[in-house]
Amino acid sequence: MIETPYLLFLGDAPDQLAAKVAQGIKDWRPEFAKGQLRLDGCRADMGLPDMTLAEAKAAGVRTLVIGVANRGGVISQSWKKVLVQALEEGFDLASGLHNLLRDEEDLAAVARATGRRLHDVRVPAVKYPIANGIRRTGKRCLAIGTDCSVGKMYTALCMEREMRERGMKASFRATGQTGILITGDGVPLDAVIADFMAGSIEWLTPDNDPDHWDLIEGQGSLFHISYSGVTLALIHGGQPDALILCHEPTRPHMRGLPDYRLPTLEAVRDTGLAMAKVANPACVVVGVSVNTQALSEEDAQIYLAEVEDRLGLPATDPYRFGAGKLVDALENL
């Protein structure tokens, strides 16, 4: 677990998009985001107080989170200076970068000397078990998609917020790097060894109160040939009680696969539900989450109405129009 609260390191981000990890933390765990640290030339701004390391220390910050992608996969000297200083001043570091903090000799040496921790969230920190399939107490909801990157993480986070506002017990369960940095905990599923994938999700979503919902971050798609195995491990390890179907209606082909068309929502519903029932025969599909960011508001509403009519399920864009319909569906189970 990554200790909170955070100082968000934006480095020399060329634009707001490069700092999407920081944006995610600020949007979804504002209570963790005490401030931001920007270097010369930084063009991203989270609207948080700019803090020096000393100011962050005084504000109770425990961890400096790298909230920005690095250019060319290199941790530059201008970053290094700040990271080393942060370790020396008593902060842990957390990163989802492809190149690992622990592989940087200077950072590793300073961390050892100061007793600070380097959290590389791309690498599993736990020895996960093989899945045993035993039914767990509490309830679980999983978002499954027609494709990768159609809004599964945002769907789960929007639902968690809505559920907490209603006083329901709900926990977003991160399965990807961004989600882990947002919440401080989770499983980097795409980096787990094949035999332990489903077991890692059982580990992530243990027994809980009967009225508690885990909102498990989905990954990939049963219909995305590069990552489908990860998706099926999520379905079988998560043993969901409820599935949400996720879709982005303007995508011309499967992400990264120009020759592969997207499946229909019906195909994802039928295959996903059949597979989920292997682990939990009581599983049901409760709703559809559509990422409508490429549509006008009017077109989005028309599309959602059409989906509701066709599938007989509540449909919304939870980020744009709220997750109320999806949470209603869970409450009505």
Add this chain to the structure above:
Amino acid sequence: MIETPYLLFLGDAPDQLAAKVAQGIKDWRPEFAKGQLRLDGCRADMGLPDMTLAEAKAAGVRTLVIGVANRGGVISQSWKKVLVQALEEGFDLASGLHNLLRDEEDLAAVARATGRRLHDVRVPAVKYPIANGIRRTGKRCLAIGTDCSVGKMYTALCMEREMRERGMKASFRATGQTGILITGDGVPLDAVIADFMAGSIEWLTPDNDPDHWDLIEGQGSLFHISYSGVTLALIHGGQPDALILCHEPTRPHMRGLPDYRLPTLEAVRDTGLAMAKVANPACVVVGVSVNTQALSEEDAQIYLAEVEDRLGLPATDPYRFGAGKLVDALENL
């Protein structure tokens, strides 16, 4: 790739079953199995010439293969002595043991000093790509099962033998430790990082002659919640033209999962084919392979006839009654 031919190390195997890796090599690649090396108290016998290391050297052996499971997960001192001597006399070592040869300091040191190789086939030796889904030339057949350990490897090996006897171009493609030791090459799929599973199978079954068949070793089951992700990665990475359904009819529940019943052959057929068509719309299910070892010959024949009638597909136990029907089905495609 592991260099052949082999000397099969049977160690102090308490019985024949403990030496099943050696048995597999002897059964399926007899041309690789020049001899066996047994220690005092060994109760396994492959019916091969007993050889000293010097005799094996003279016979042209390149690699000493550990063909036996070790007791208690420890490489004993009596084994060590032979393994060190083998390295010193110029043999490579190959092992599928859970504890790795490379983690034994003495073996690693001698291997470095002598320039010999330690093949731990449980660990991927290749940096696999992410699957790209591009159609490859040549044909591929994959065995998918109702459960783990129902005879998928033997099915593929029996078919390969029958096809080669008919003069067809066929290659068994190993995806597990035993298969890799048998053939000297392959992908230890259960040890591959999640993101690269399907890509490793694309790598294993590259472009080939239009009339060449890869017979891909199946793993797990879409209906086995611990390993289903591995199975789906095989289906999508392998982009099979033909599927064989594998089953063991006397099993009371899914292997290792007392609360999970086996799916029907029909369920495996329908779900497996639907998933395979994502990667290869022309895929068909061509036959059923039944592991009948727990049945009398008469009961086996009755069961196979019933399956043929019910599914409208050729059914055989390829190890007991030959793989002819399954190979006929491939030839008739």
